[in-house]
Amino acid sequence: MNLLAIIRPLVIAVAVVSAATASAAEKPKDFAFGIPLTVDADSAFYRAALPAVFYAGSARADQGDLRVFNGDDAVVPYARLDSPPATREKKATAALPIFPLRVDEQSGELSGLSLSITQSAGKTFVNLTTKDGQPVPAQRLAGYLLDASDTREPISAIVLAWAPKSGGMNTRVRVEASDDLNQWRTLVGDAPLLDLEYDGRRLLRDRVEFRPLPTKYLRISWPAAQAPLQLSAARAEFGDRVLETPHQWTEALGAAVADKEDEYQFDLGGALPVDRIAIELPELNSVVPAQLLARTVPEEPWRPVTSLVSYRLRQDGGEVSPPPLDVAPAGYRYWLLRVDPKSGGLGRGQPRMRAGWVPREIVFAARGTGPFLIAYGNVAAASSALPITTLVPGYSSGAEPLAAIAVAHMGAAAPLGDIEQAKPRREYRRATLWAVLILGVVVLAWMAWQLSRQLNASSPSLKAEAENDRPT
Structure with a gap:
């Protein structure tokens, strides 16, 4: 048997099929759908946000079947961008009205006295009394009251100003907060x-930081044995405000699961990168604890996502419901609401889901001539996305590098090739490759078995020859 004659055709067949599968140039018609791109500037790179229709037509859960073509139907390289980080905005400071708090010489700290505010003829007066309502003689400066009632943001620090003193100043203060002038909580105790000032240099520490909190009043005080602090002004600093990336919202009506009481399934129409979920209940005055689960395709088991308590209550002539719930970003298309049976169910009607998501962006190289095209919808197409740092030299994450990349504008999605290409059962090329590879394994196993038989058959004759050659 000529083993080389058997192996050679097999190797050639496998190589031809593999090469044809791996190196066949992809064309727009190989994908079910496409979105045209228009560019305004003359730039090397462009970015585009992927709309909901893309997620609905993508044939892969990871959206790896995305391609970008130029006007010559040639593939151009692209990269995916991570979710944009939330930006933080530094809020300006605000001046706070200050009111000195004076006590008699024999009084201790301010904690043993009552505070009240009165307004008359456009002026504000702060009154100090004992617990039984007796006025306190204003003989010694014991602290200050800062009025923060007009602020709407959490305060994270106060900056104090005073008149310079000969010889400098080194002191310690207590900072407290209150919303009613009766109950005070300590923010910084010391x-x-x-x-x-020394040798022409000044060392100044006039800022007191604390955990950000909303409050109406702040009180500054110091021990009675300490020299009073002569303040001239005070300003409030606010914590950085997080500016959320704008979300898009997709709604889906729940459908009762057959043979499953108190379970409702939602189909978002695509594997959207959802990170906010809101459940709208069908009936007023409902409070429903539930579990939320999700999956990518109907064949997968349900995966727990989070637990929640949804409600819809009548209040002050209107309705109140919980804010959207944050969930870990994940590309799930199908969602399941499993209601706690102890809550009595949802009542009449079906729940509705509102899913919030931030559109993902891609960056592509404008190689060749336009117009450019995003193609998608091919279950056999493996991901070809590059890392953004590979595609764009010197790229670093952040708002400024991203803003420097020109924006490509999207047109309406339209069919390109056979829509059946987006369905798993049409994986002809991959099935063919696997069939050839499996056939190769079978043939190699058969060849090994045949070779083993030949070796075993020749063993007796070889043994006899060895016996004949042995010297007597």
Whole structure:
């Protein structure tokens, strides 16, 4: 048997099929759908946000079947961008009205006294009394009241100003907060304040930081044995405000699951990168604890996502419901609401889901001539996305590098090739390759078995020859 004659055709067949599968140039007609792109500037790179219709038509859960073609129907390289980070905005400071708090010489700290505010003829007056309502003689400066009632943001620090003193200043203060002037909570128990000058240099510490919190009033005080602090002004600093990336919202009506009481399934129409979920209940005055599950395709088991308590209550002539719930970003198309049976169910009607998501962006190289095209919808197409740092030299994550990349505008999605290409059962090329590879394994196993038989058959004759050659 000529083994080479058997192996050679097999190797050639496998190589031809593999090469044809791997190196066949992809064309727009190989994909079910396409979105045209228009560009305004003359730039090397462009970016585009993927719309909901893309997720609905993509044939892969990871959207790896995306391609970008130029006007010559040639593939151009592209990269995916991660979800944009939330930006933080530094809010300006605000001046706070200050009111000195004076006590008699024999009084201790301010904690044993009552505070009240009155307004008359456009002026504000702060009154200090004992717990039984007796006025306190204003003989010694014991602290200050800062009025923050007009602020709407959480305060994270206060900046104090005072008149310079000969010899400098080194003192410590207590900072407290209250919303009613009766109950006070300590924010900083022993905050240092410094104002020292030496050899033409000044060391100044006039800022007191604390955990950001909304409050109406702040109180500054110090021990009775300590020299009073002569403040001239105070300003409030606010914590950075997080500016959320704008979300798009997709709604889906729940459908009762057959043979499953208190379970409702939602189909978002595509594997959207959802990170916000809101459940709208069908009936007023409902409170429903439930579990939320999700999956990518109907064949997969349900995966727990989170637990929640949804409600829809009548209040003050209107309705109140919980804010959208944050969930870990994931590309699930199908969602399941499993209601706790102890809550009595949802009542009449079906629930509705509102899913919030941030459109993902791609960046592509404008190689060749336009117009450019995003193609998608081919279950056999493996991902060809490059890392963004590979595609764009010197790229670093952040808002500024992204803003420097020109924006490509999207047109309406339209069919390109056979829509059946987006369905798993039409994986002809992959099935053919696997069939050839499996056939190769079978043939190699048969060849090994035949070779083993030949070796075993020749063993007796070889043994006899060895016996004949042995010297007597």
